[in-house]
């Protein structure tokens with residue numbers, strides 16, 4: 001192995017909304033800062049690759065498929081990501097930002113090729129797939145991180161710390177709400193909204209947060225869902241999904257979600273969280289950060305300076321920096337992978353695997369690696385089973401497999 005300049009190469013499989021708005025700006029920024037090397041982007045068709053090229057005309061990246069070599073820009077290349085991963089350098093990783101139901105095949109291919117992974121949430125939609133990912137990754141000593149960015153929001157990290165110290169006493173119950181505009185199922189996710197739901201797509205953030213904050217595992221789940229507006233728009237998609245989750249200490253959390261908010265809502269996402277214990281309560285509106293901007297062009301907008309926002313750069317005059325918990329969460333994955341690759345530099349395969357296992361064991365304590373991301377997946381699957389079975393109770397076995405009672 002030649003000595004390493006410390007730059008990670010990356011294959012991004014996705015190229016949609018989260019890639020354009022958060023992942024690629026982060027990758028380009030980190031390349032500017034010297035942490036990321038070659039960037040490749042694989043998307044389903046040349047049309048979506050062209051959109052990325054148009055959004056970032058000054059940034060270089062390798063495209064799969066390459067629009068220059070394709071006659072029909074709408075033709076699907078569902079396996080092009082494999083070609084991209086096959087060319088990835090040994091100091092490279094795979095970033096998965098495909099629709100929720102298409103994470104597992106990409107992750108499994110990356111694992112087969114011996115690559116570490118950063119994946120958008122949720123890790124996958126089925127517990128069986130989460131275990132398949134976990135077992136395959138363990139066999140090779142690979143790092144698989146899920147981007148549950150809310151864990152990096154100081155408004156939530158703070159309450160995790162206080163709950164951990166016992167300041168709220170025994171946890172009794174919680175309440176979370178996360179709701180998005182109609183444009184999500186009607187426009188942005190029109191291609192795959194029927195394969196997911198507002199719970200699986202966004203509600204899972206707060207299911208993961210209850211687990212992150214309390215350390216408790218879910219015991220049983222009941223889910224409800226309504227289809228009233230979206231079918232009138234020709235979409236066989238749920239408007240709203242709600243769940244009641246009972247946790248192992250007997251506490252209960254209610255999570256309400258929808259993706260049919262009026263387009264005039266003052267930010268894309270309406271969201272917040274309450275948690276109550278025997279000694280105290282936490283309640284926060286994560287949309288209204290007491291900050292708004294009103295302009296002739298944009299009207300009234302709630303402004304969350306903490307998620308992923310652009311600011312004038314301190315170190316690059318005339319340029320900008322992206323800052324916030326959306327950025328920090330992705331960075332945690334990149335930095336961990338860089339640290340692992342640096343630590344195994346020059347080691348034999350056997351020693352490298354041992355070193356990887358040792359480092360991953362520590363990360364498993366605090367990060368959403370598959371052992372922790374499993375909880376969000378299990379709750380997602382349980383809610384889906386319950387809501388499709390007349391809102392029956394769903395329980396979990398010791399491996400978190402859900403079962404209708």
Ligand SMILES: NC(=O)c1ccc[n+]([C@@H]2O[C@H](COP(=O)([O-])OP(=O)(O)OC[C@H]3O[C@@H](n4cnc5c(N)ncnc54)[C@H](O)[C@@H]3O)[C@@H](O)[C@H]2O)c1
Pocket residue numbers: 013014015016017018019042043044045048077078079080081097098099100102120121122147148149188189201
């Ligand atoms: N971390 C977060 O909070 C957050 C926020 C938004 C979305 N997400 C997650 O990120 C993922 C992607 O969301 P999005 O908003 O970008 O969705 P999107 O529908 O806008 O984009 C999905 C992209 O995947 C591509 N794709 C589909 N099949 C492919 C294949 N076989 N090979 C290569 N590319 C393929 C499509 O071309 C599309 O560009 C979802 O899992 C979503 O839940 C996470």
